[in-house]
Amino acid sequence: MKLEGRIWKFGSDVDTDAIIPARYLNQSDPKELARHVMEDERPDFFQKVRRGDILLAGKNFGCGSSREHAPLALKAAGISCIIARSFARIFYRNGLNLGLPLLESSEASEEIREGDRVRVDLTTGEIFDVTQQKRFFANPIPAFMQELIRDGGLIAHLQKRGAKGKRQSSNPD
Amino acid sequence: MTITEKILAAHTGKKYVSPGDLIDARVDLALGNDITAPLAIEAFERIGAKKVFHRDRVVLVPDHFTPAKDILSAEQCQVLRRFAKAHRLSHFFEIGEAGIEHVLLPEKGLVLPGDLVIGADSHTCTYGALGAFSTGVGSTDLGAAMATGRLWLKVPESLKLIYFGKLKPWVSGKDLILFTIGDIGVDGALYQAMEFSGEAIRALSMASRFTMANMAIEAGGKNGIIEPDGITLNYIKPRAKRSYRLYRSDPEAHYADVREYDVSRINLQVALPHIPSNVKDVREVGRIEIDQVVIGSCTNGHLEDLRVAARILRGKKIAPSLRLIVIPATQEIFRQALREGLIEIFLSAGAVVSPATCGPCLGGHMGVLAEGERALATTNRNFRGRMGHAESEIYLSGPAVAAASAVKGRICHPEEVLRKGA
Numbered sequence: 001m002k003l004e005g006r007i008w009k010f011g012s013d014v015d016t017d018a019i020i021p022a023r024y025l026n027q028s029d030p031k032e033l034a035r036h037v038m039e040d041e042r043p044d045f046f047q048k049v050r051r052g053d054i055l056l057a058g059k060n061f062g063c064g065s066s067r068e069h070a071p072l073a074l075k076a077a078g079i080s081c082i083i084a085r086s087f088a089r090i091f092y093r094n095g096l097n098l099g100l101p102l103l104e105s106s107e108a109s110e111e112i113r114e115g116d117r118v119r120v121d122l123t124t125g126e127i128f129d130v131t132q133q134k135r136f137f138a139n140p141i142p143a144f145m146q147e148l149i150r151d152g153g154l155i156a157h158l159q160k161r162g163a164k165g166k167r168q169s170s171n172p173d
Numbered sequence: 174m175t176i177t178e179k180i181l182a183a184h185t186g187k188k189y190v191s192p193g194d195l196i197d198a199r200v201d202l203a204l205g206n207d208i209t210a211p212l213a214i215e216a217f218e219r220i221g222a223k224k225v226f227h228r229d230r231v232v233l234v235p236d237h238f239t240p241a242k243d244i245l246s247a248e249q250c251q252v253l254r255r256f257a258k259a260h261r262l263s264h265f266f267e268i269g270e271a272g273i274e275h276v277l278l279p280e281k282g283l284v285l286p287g288d289l290v291i292g293a294d295s296h297t298c299t300y301g302a303l304g305a306f307s308t309g310v311g312s313t314d315l316g317a318a319m320a321t322g323r324l325w326l327k328v329p330e331s332l333k334l335i336y337f338g339k340l341k342p343w344v345s346g347k348d349l350i351l352f353t354i355g356d357i358g359v360d361g362a363l364y365q366a367m368e369f370s371g372e373a374i375r376a377l378s379m380a381s382r383f384t385m386a387n388m389a390i391e392a393g394g395k396n397g398i399i400e401p402d403g404i405t406l407n408y409i410k411p412r413a414k415r416s417y418r419l420y421r422s423d424p425e426a427h428y429a430d431v432r433e434y435d436v437s438r439i440n441l442q443v444a445l446p447h448i449p450s451n452v453k454d455v456r457e458v459g460r461i462e463i464d465q466v467v468i469g470s471c472t473n474g475h476l477e478d479l480r481v482a483a484r485i486l487r488g489k490k491i492a493p494s495l496r497l498i499v500i501p502a503t504q505e506i507f508r509q510a511l512r513e514g515l516i517e518i519f520l521s522a523g524a525v526v527s528p529a530t531c532g533p534c535l536g537g538h539m540g541v542l543a544e545g546e547r548a549l550a551t552t553n554r555n556f557r558g559r560m561g562h563a564e565s566e567i568y569l570s571g572p573a574v575a576a577a578s579a580v581k582g583r584i585c586h587p588e589e590v591l592r593k594g595a
């Protein structure tokens with residue numbers, strides 16, 4: 001799976017309140033959420049972001065609440081992939097569960113610049129900065145999670161496998 | 174193995190698990206609220222699931238925007254209500270019997286030692302205070318777990334935090350956890366289990382233990398956990414309606430890191446904007462005037478927190494320029510506070526007392542901040558804009574500093590208020 005897009009660069013510890021403030025969480029329509037994504041951080045982000053763009057961040061991206069509205073809003077706004085030095089763990093799960101690819105690379109996080117064109121190969125973890133002609137490698141996504149992304153997220157994955165967990169529904173004390 | 178590894182192994186049917194293992198674990202309890210459950214229910218339906226895995230083990234608590242603050246919030250609550258009815262859930266809590274989920278579930282005896290609990294809310298880690306493994310997940314995970322009763326998890330490495338010594342007056346679990354986050358940073362325990370241990374933890378009340386486990390997520394932790402002891406059992410015994418298991422870490426268990434804190438050297442703490450690790454000793458924050466104080470939330474809305482606040486506010490008035498909002502975390506705490514005369518003390522001091530809700534903690538309602546305003550809150554996050562306008566500021570503290578500061582109109586140590594003519 002290959003992606004190409006323009007880079008939007010953010011700093012470290014971008015929290016879920018910054019990604020999508022709670023005042024918009026009285027509903028969960030992805031299009032409506034997308035309209036307010038990153039609004040307190042960069043008020044014009046939604047106007048300017050284009051389908052396929054890639055978000056780049058420092059450490060601990062998506063820290064804070066478990067609101068899946070955060071990756072959902074980014075995805076609905078057109079973000080195709082997020083590269084960061086590290087991710088907060090619930091955000092990481094949520095992103096992958098929604099089929100939004102997340103890559104971790106300290107070098108890419110530091111060296112890639114705002115506005116650069118970047119090509120990402122999800123299978124190999126290769127990140128190529130076309131503008132700067134620089135190549136980086138992300139920590140590989142665990143095979144199990146690659147399977148989730150390939151299936152298009154956890155729900156599609158479960159649909160495909162027929163929610164097989166249902167067989168194991170007993171829950172002894 | 175550590176206590177976390179033992180609980181995970183037990184829920185995977187294995188004798189042994191180690192950090193990094195991907196496991197498919199059995200879930201004892203799955204929780205959702207009015208923000209996260211609607212998406213989870215959507216995911217549940219998209220999977221094509223017809224039944225929840227167990228009607229006693231899926232808990233829905235509308236608490237964030239309740240009593241419904243607007244039409245959209247009311248509709249979200251309605252989604253939960255309808256789902257709870259259709260699936261005959263045993264535990265759906267309507268306002269009037271409810272409260273903030275993470276205080277409510279333990280109070281109702283729904284979480285027990287040794288359990289594996291997931292919740293579509295990051296502060297689900299609170300229940301680790303009871304010796305359970307509990308962690309926050311997103312809505313899709315919750316939807317899948319409601320259908321299957323299972324969840325994939327990566328076994329986390331454990332970080333052992335040992336606290337020794339005797340607490341100074343007024344210092345509580347909130348100060349210990351703020352100090353710890355200040356020390357290790359907001360990603361200091363990323364992907365890790367934070368195991369709180371040592372004589373100072375064993376001496377802590379249940380409320381203070383909940384507060385500490387509650388904020389494990391603020392250090393990036395997957396879960397926070399405390400080995401159950403006599404204090405845990407005193408809390409659990411009158412509440413438990415099913416059996417439970419007590420786990421302890423083996424003496425030779427492996428830890429990613431071990432840190433020790435002498436609590437006798439930890440003073441009252443305040444986290445400054447806009448990140449919970451920006452922590453200072455209350456005596457070192459300088460002169461910071463505030464517009465609003467909030468005492469409540471899943472972190473510090475316990476009865477014990479209200480008692481501490483009342484001890485300081487008794488017979489006092491809050492500063493004229495300031496608003497004080499007190500939010501008992503559950504209806505039961507509210508009633509008990511009423512019986513003990515705490516509510517009267519708050520009202521006489523000039524506070525408003527809100528029904529149990531998350532309310533201002535996430536900038537939802539019941540005390541949202543205007544541009545340029547400053548709040549001191551006993552909540553857990555002070556991210557930019559969390560309580561309202563992006564240009565407002567949030568300071569975090571425990572209930573003692575919050576109550577004292579409400580009297581002074583600026584952030585201060587309780588002794589400043591109690592010293593003269595108390």
Ligand code: SF4
Nearest residue numbers: 296470471531534535
């Ligand atoms: S009180 Fe605040 S932190 Fe706790 S569950 Fe509610 S919104 Fe989240």
